[in-house]
Amino acid sequence: MGVTGDRFRHEALGVVFQVREDRLSVLLWQRAFPPFADAWALPGGRLLSAERLGTSASRHLAAKVDIPEIAHLEQLETRSDPVRDPRERVLATAYLALVTVGAQPRLPADTAWHPVDALPACAFDHQSIIGSARERLRAKLSYTNIGFALAPETFTIAQLRDLYAAALGHEVSATNLQRILTRREVIEPTSGLSRPTSAGGRPAALYRFVSCSLVVTNPFAAFRPRE
Template sequence: MAPHTPRDSVGVALYRHEAIGAVLQVRGVDDGAPRLSVLLARRDHEPYAGRYALPSGPVEPEETLEAAVLRHLAQKVDVAGLTHLEQLGTRSDPGRDPAQRTIGTSYLGLVPTVAEPHLPERASWVAVDDLPELAFDHATVVAQAVTRLRAKLSYTNIGFALMPAEFTIAELREVYVAALGHDVAPTNLERVLTRRGQLVPTGEMSAPGTRGGRPARVFRFRDHALVITDPFAVLRPE
């Protein structure tokens, strides 16, 4: 239980409000083992010293929530590399921070596969299906971020935020499979996204890969801002 919350002169509770960032990226595409991963940092002070946590910190009086989460993320990752940022929700369990009463507003951020931002010593990317024990309620924030991403991959064009500017269908499928957590047929993925007007062929062909094979058509996403393309769609396992 958090300590007693101080109050102002007229009895209104005074408590901390923090911004929390769950930044996701599909990593390992180049080595053939893509996994959806989240940016974590090991805490060096109590509470939960030594545990991993999401980038987070207090919202200053002159800041918006988005400005606060970007400031705290910037301490761990180059925020210029973020291709998408959206609010997930607000967490208000009175005991979520054992040090003091703290309201937390969480955000989902996405980084494309080609980005390799410099990380400080205590920060690292960790696969979302192999998380260590996290500080505070950050494990549930990660779960919410993954659920939100997977849902939006079905009914929006949010895949643009995970991909480089140009890609083949095979590369797109690898990222979708890792992000969704289940298999998707490349022909079905191309058909669905093309029918919704999300994919645009560039007219170029890829160079032959190291494993051989014929050159493949290169595509790009039509829009690089979030668009709802089919509000009732679900990309189901094959």
């Protein structure tokens, strides 16, 4: 009671995912100075005095990395290991950020995309944070409409299949994907058709996501009676 409590630095980190060339990739920048010189780190930075964590994450991403295309941002978890930063104690709240496939944001010279299954040496606890973010993304792909934040405005089922396969890390059946997402009313057909490729083949119908804000579509309905 009345004791002066300790105060802590706090940072917001962004795990920015984008599917690039059929591989789930994360945005990292390469540190020039110790600690962890030459290692790769998640974008982020200090929380300011009047700022919420979510806006801080947005600000650091938008300013340092020029990404206005972030289609989804959600809080992941807060890391509090006292020695996660060897210089001084810094709490870090990680956010999951998703960028639409095909977007090509300009990047600073020290910044690059890395496929998540071929990560370089990472600074601090960032590799483990990326692991948590992957888990979250995989889970939400299967019970929410979060795919809207990875997919373009309109897309064919084949494109969506490749996107889900990259993000989930295993093969996905186009037939199944189309039926399930349509039944859940996550996606709907538009009137458009895709240009057939030069190799021929039937033109594909173009779909879109029904909603562009997060909706839980497959509630774990266990133990609930059918009224």
